[in-house]
Amino acid sequence: MPGVLQEGVRPQARTMEDEMKHWKGSGVAALGAALLLTVPGAAYAQSKGGDVVIGIVQAPPSLDAHVTTAQAARNITLHIYETLFARDNNAKPVPELAEGVKISEDGKTYVFPIRSGVKFHNGKELDANDVVASLERYRKTGASAALLNGIDTVRATGPREVTITLKEVQSTFLDNISSPRAPIAIYPAEEAAKPANQINYIGTGPFRFVEYKPDSHVKIERFDGYVLNPNAKGRDGLAGRKEVYLDSVTFRFMPEAGARNAALEAGEVQLLETVDGPTAKRLQSDKKYVVYKVLPFAFQVIKFNHAQPPTSDVNFRLAVQAALDMEEVMAISYPDIYQMDGAWLYPGASFYTTANTERYNQADLEAAKALLAKSGYKGEKLTFIVDNLRANTDTATVVQQRLKDIGIDVELSVADWPTVSKIGFTPTGWSFWAHGYGIEPYEGPASVMAPWVGGTSQQKKDETIDQLYAALTTTMDEGKRRQIFSDFQKHMYDNAVAMKAGNYGLFQVSNAKLKNFEPSRIPRMWGVWLEQN
């Protein structure tokens, strides 16, 4: 079953421009953000009350936010828990439970004043000890504990002040503590003392946990003791003002697309976090529903195994890069919901650059053949591993056919995600692997680079990338960091480390009665209300 990389959906058909004529778009192309396809009714009165049911694909493996990186979990836990810093609309870290941060001259000491008057769901007031206990727990049991690797010490230096010292300068530290991947949620100290998966689900978020009925649903309800962040103006990404109008939200687990769509149309469910393209198209002409597009949602990436020939050979990789027609890949894999973009960040991101993207989508078979002739490839059969998500299998199929044209013999090996991801992180048994990267580009440049550091994804250390990554994380100057990322992107293309095929998105559909909903990669239930009738 899908892990975090499997955030993708099964959307379909036609070109972007076509669609924009059908769907009234207000092009807010912010980071990880979404085109609202129907102008929302702005003039409705907000009304309190109501229960919303969201159909979600999988059950969360856990509601202990620290221990899982599953999207199914974070979609729920980010309503229950909060973090010191959180990502705003542009995925920039902004204060949430912290008032702000004071960073020392040498860049190694972070002092976080904690907001006063913040209440946990059990009535207890948040203090520095809770923050320290939660961070310490994450360093031990966190699913992405590496996010806090840079920490030397965490201390409560006042009743509402936490001081963190780093081993060395780490420019990404605020990015890290605000990462939604496996959120570094702040728990009450007594819960933070418990082992993984054994906590009571108590946080400071705008919703409180009610029940988790395995195999069926998770229910949360409005936390009336919630204190709005006084520093926030409006709804802003995962931070900001989190005003709740709804009485409760139920996340119902519905693995089967047909069942989810049927439930939406029967009125049992008010929101689907992901809908296939044909269904979205069908529903969008119906006034009872509003169709939203979250685009970009993820990169489609084709990886090479650098540990064995011929993909260890840079000329071979460049030949493949030159040959591929990425439009063909994207149009077939993600019809209706793709963007052609060679940059290794989402459009609108502050480090976004077009450096070297002229090497993206060359679709030049002659250049490819010339490069291939320089490589050591002798016509042997190569393995393209891919999981059974349709879009990924389609990508592999299109690539295979294209490479046949320049005389590269590729064989597909389709298996389920656990099997594929096991093989794909070993140095043998594969040459190509395609899947989506969703959360990494959302998190920012360091997260985009991280999978290539130490040769994790390409199975062979790449000194240039390792040095660039080290430089990025230890440089505080923004201009220099921008340059570093641009160099990274150049390196990705010059060496064809891996190939980005494009950006893809997903459709979300709500009942038209759900007002003021803004699509985002994590469907947020604050700031929305149900129209009463």
Next chain:
Amino acid sequence: MSAVISDPATASQSPTWHVASRLVHNRSFMIGAGLVLAIALLTLFAGWLAPFDPLRSSFRTRLRPPDATYWLGTDHFGRDILSRLLFGARISLTIGLLTALATGVAGTLIGATAGFFRPLDNPVMRLMDALMAFPAILLAIAVAAVLGASVPNVIIALAVATTPHTARIVRASVLIVREQEFVEAARALGATELRVLFRHVLPNALGPLIVRLTYVFATAILAEAALSFIGVGPPPPAPSFGSIIAQGRDFIAEAPWITIFPGFAIMVSVLGLNLLGDGLRDVLDPRMRT
């Protein structure tokens, strides 16, 4: 189709020409043989008959409904469905045939061992019973998932699922034949046990086996499709009946032709084999006639 009881006196002991003439006069057999032969020919000449390359994709021609160029439409890769069906039949029929052969060999070995060497009967057949206790399709899915998606693995998975029943049928025939007078006579003349088994018992147990294998062939085509549907069938891009349907499923409302035509192709192939099997059974295994 539980236990099959054979009657060698009226079946396999008859001269070959007699069997052949009865087959020719059997309507089921002739219609079935005609269908199977026709499909086999289409499959063999797929390379000449197919109007397009079954693997060549182009997003400019994707999801075309049936028209004068693409008689059965195109799929979401823009590939011609008719060409994919012609080549898909190759893989589906190969899987069916090889599954039947593999089951025939394994089932005969196991069934003959159980039926002929009595001390082994109980343990071997209990093992077969245990395998039969799992729903065959689930067993095949589990085995295919274990081995990974490929044509040989699908054949292995299906053979594992169909062998126990085949072994049971062979055993039943062997049990009957081994007590017949001519077998006793062979023993009395000093033939070794193995010689008795291979020269006298097995040839006379052949009728029910051939009938069974015809049905296994048909079942395997259906099961390949089901396995592909679940996602553990032969890998893309090579088409099989099942994989064309599985890929069409996401586009069922937009482009139903992708799914509709391969279903009919399966039905015609399986129907042909079932008719063939019915005809063979009428002639070779008359006690089971319906």
Next chain:
Amino acid sequence: MARFLAKRIAGAFVVLALVSLMSFAIIWLVPGDPTAAFLDTSATPEQVARLRHELGLDQPMIIQMLDWYGRILHGDLGHSILLNRSVTAAILERLPVTLSLAGVALTLALIAGVSAGIVAAVNHNRWPDQVVMTAALFGLSVPDFWLGIMLILLLAVKFDFFPTGGYVPISEDPLGWLDSIVMPAMTLAVIQVGFIARMTRASMLEVLNQDFIRTADAKGLTRTEIMLHHGLPNALVPVLTVAGIVAGALLGGAVIIEQVFSIPGVGRLIIGGILSRDYPVIQGGLLFLAVIYLGVNLAVDILYAAVDPRVRLE
């Protein structure tokens, strides 16, 4: 009879022991790892190792096997890794779904199959016989999951008579339940209708050729009377033997049909388990289905032996 019973039950236990061993063993052949469903690609080997330990996957196989037998003897099929609950509970919760699907399908198959078989036998070699037998043959030749998709396309998407999928418990909404179960049950029944119709026809014809029927004929009874009073009861005995096979086939078929119609039954639970490496679900689910199958066949055999004494001598 007692001896037959004892022998039959003892045999069933031997098979049961083998079945549970196979259920346990199959997952050790599966490549891949359930931890992949929990952690993303950035997980370090240490994280994977820690998770494996928490899930008990780092124990030697023999320990896991002893543990398995110890538990199943107490009816405990283990704890699902992904569902985070006991496998027994997960199965029992889905069992009514699968049983209602298989039950409705069995009822449909028996009613349609037996009546079609009778019609065919009564009209032996005349046009109703030809029609029924041709239809039965088509029923045996159609891929059931494809038929299900076609029904969805026609009756749900095109005409909106039925929902495209999903399941409504009978306790919640009996009409909704009927609505959700009709299409899948019909799909599941089709093959079995063909099978039962052919069986019924064959055994009817065999019975009709026997002496006592000829006697009844000679006594001047009408053909319909002969059929219903003498033919049918005798013809149904062999049909009974295939009921076990049919029940097994329905359980197996339900695995696929549940997938087509998004019905949350035991079959989908196991397929989900296979695809996500949820070892306890695979082991427990396979064992559970096998036990049901063995139970049904044991019951059928005993019933058959009670009805037809010749069987006991076998």
